[in-house]
Amino acid sequence: MSIRFSFGGDEHIFGEVSEGMSLEAFFTSLSMTNAVREAGIKGVTEICPANASFQIKFDPDAIKPDDLLKELKGMEAAASKSDASLKTRIMEIPVFYQDPWTHETLMRFRERHQDPTKTDLEYAAEINGLGTVENFVKAHSSQPWFVSMVGFVAGLPFLYQMVERKKQLQVPKYLRPRTDTPKLTIGHGGCFSCIYSVRGAGGYQMFGITPMPIYDPNQQVSYLQDEMCLFRPGDIVKWKPISRDDYDAALEAVEANRFEPVIRPATFSLADFNKDMAGTNAKLMEALHGR
């Protein structure tokens, strides 16, 4: 894999590891950004890993763009050979699928959708050949997902499904982006799911909502007092379908600031995962449930 570099104006270098998404491309991008951070290059101001690419922001008064490019190219060989493994976390995110709030929102924007006669979930179930919404929810929530990027807006995770490629759920984005999305909506576009951390515009299909805050600018939520944003690239997520009653109870706990998310340490090795996906995921579930 050879990285395609390009300058983004006079203050950014963009590196595309691969045009298509894969965990191999993610790990090369993560290794590159880790190497840049460790090198402590003067003039580098932002280091941003993404799904299959990365971006470095720099001050061209402190380092010449061509000199920085040369340094990055010098790191490429080591990064592409690095050991694709992580000490990370697995966390359970409760999801109320087919909730009334995303339903109300998607009905308001039907004319921007591929199939105005169906809900986002009905459409996603159909084009993935799963027949019913129940089957789709099962396919969406039965295996874990890998956080391959954080961004768009504050703390929003992009999640990549940890199953064989032919089983990965794919749904196009809306024809034209909505101007509104409820906070904490579970969305999906291309092969990625996401959690909208704030209310706002969005183009991903809407499947449900979580009661669990993932971004808190006031740092009041018990598990967001040190970091405003919950997610980091490399985190692993398991969706847990919940009912309206479960949702209401969780929301009450959130409002009283006594909601306790299930977050456990875990390890991930891409080589092990590629050898045995079912086995790797089963071990992650053991780590999550403390067995």
Next chain:
Amino acid sequence: MAVKVHSPGLSTTVQDLGRPGYYHLGIPISGGMDRFALRVANMLVGNDEGAAVLEAVFMGPELEFTAPATVAVTGGDLPPKVNGEDRATWEAFPVKAGDRLSFAFLKSGARAYIAVSGGIDVPVKLGSRSTYTLGALGGHEGRALKAEDELPVGKGAGGKGAVPANLRRGPGNPAELRMLPGLYWHRITAEAGKQFFADTWKVAPEADRIGYRFRGGKALDFVPREQPFGAGSNPSNIVDACYPYGSIQVPGGTEPIVLHRDAVSGGGYMMLGCVISADMDLIGQLQPHAPARFVEVTMDQALAARHDRQAALQRVRAHLGR
């Protein structure tokens, strides 16, 4: 010392030079869209150039001061008044306790910077006082000002002086936004690339601190390809990647959007390259319907333009004896 807000204007926010270092979490740099105007406003009232000021869009607020201070208004031509009497822009003027600062209609530009000696002293969040409204972070309670807000102001010695027109800068007509092609430029045909620079675009009504949308040019033709896995089916889709500040994305190939200080940090649309750092300030002064062209430059030209802007700021400092 405090500033009382009697009416907030259209969208007035507290801004400084921004909050670098958190873009990897999706938290953008924020800060004044027109950094030159923000720095000069601070110089005029004797503040550090990066002190927090008020950024008012299209329409000024009405403010009352609880103690004497020095005030300066720069950026777009939004004429200030003290107790109904005209004051000049780009010039320091004193206010007394109880004085009311209001504004006439905007004559040109889009954003005015209102500096008060001592600086707006809202709490520092992640190293900055700037407001990031989408993330409800920083500024005054993470949002634009509302009537009856009261903003704390720091202690300042005050300043004096004025900055003549030949030391200021505004967008031309049409505005010429210099850009370095790159990123996913190779995704469009050579013909589409030529047309993109030949067309005169107009600022669309969807223009804010996140980004400016442009209309009126020809839709782009893409080089055909089989879409890569995970990207999405539209030829303008890419596997979601980081978005640089100033990057020009073109969803569906129709209307370019230039991301600005409150940029979304990433997403799934191809980008043609970036507006160079020297011209980012100009975008903040464009009104809806203003005409604009994109002008191709090389990296060497972008760096030369950057140095020109630094020299222009240095001339203002020298003029004000700083």
